[in-house]
Amino acid sequence: MDISIVQADITTLDVDAIVNAANSSLLGGGGVDGAIHAAAGPQLLAECRELRRTRYPDGLPAGEAAATGAGRLRAKWVIHTVGPNRFAGEVDRDVLARCFANSALLAGRLGARTVAFPAVGGGVYGWSPQEVGQAARDGLDDARRQGVRYSLQLPPAVILVAFSSRLEQAFREAFD
Template identity: 65%
Template sequence: MRISVVEGDITERQVDAIVNAANSSLLGGGGVDGAIHRAAGPELLEACRELRRTRLPAGLPVGDAVATQGFRLPARWVIHTVGPNWNAGQRDRALLASCFTQSLAVARELRAGSVAFPAISAGIYGWDRDEVAATAIEAVRSVKPGSVELIEFVLFGDATAAAFTAALHRAG
């Protein structure tokens, strides 16, 4: 399994699945979540509403993951995960790691060969980007890849990309 760090727009990645740093409602929001919803088109919102009506009436729990189609995105699927909110007192590193491992479990179920992740919880949810980077790299390296041959961390901004690059180098 190859792991790479890319600075760019996750909605433009030519991968099988992109991971959405969603909120528990799955109904869109700001940051990465809003960008993915805008790029995927209104069909994504309708698919998320259907998930809420059927499988997830209380919303998606923190640390869990679920997939929808990618609709108008280059990616075939969107894997939605809810990161812990540091600002709301959700400071358990295991919950953050679960976002990455559960997203990869969903990717394996989909038989995705390539997956792009954002810096889950490093934005408005207030987690330190260095801690997110270290947790993300450790988490994805801890799981058996199955069908996943490529993991990209697609990040916004030099500082976040540098944090993930440093964490990847530290991990060997």
């Protein structure tokens, strides 16, 4: 996996898959989740409702990942993952790292060649930029190890998308 770091609007990137820092309802929210839903249009919400009806009636658990189509986005897929909410007492950084690992592994199973990640957990869920950067590093390292161990395909290109210069710097420090 080639990992690059950019400061950009994730909804405008020309990639195969975009990871959504979703809430467990999968029905949209604030921050990057709201931006992705707004840019993708009503088809994304319809697919998320179907996921809730069929596979996740109680919501998507923290650390797991699920895919839908991408609606009007340039991407082919949106991979939804739910970070632990630090403000609700969910402080296990391993769960945050699993968001990155499980999303990368799912992107590989879908056949994505490029996947863009936001700062999962770095917005309203209260994780610091440094913690998000370390979790991204640990999660993507874990995905690589699993890929080698189980001969799993992973996306060759991963883009970590920062919404601020502070977060971009934290990603860079974690991956240097």
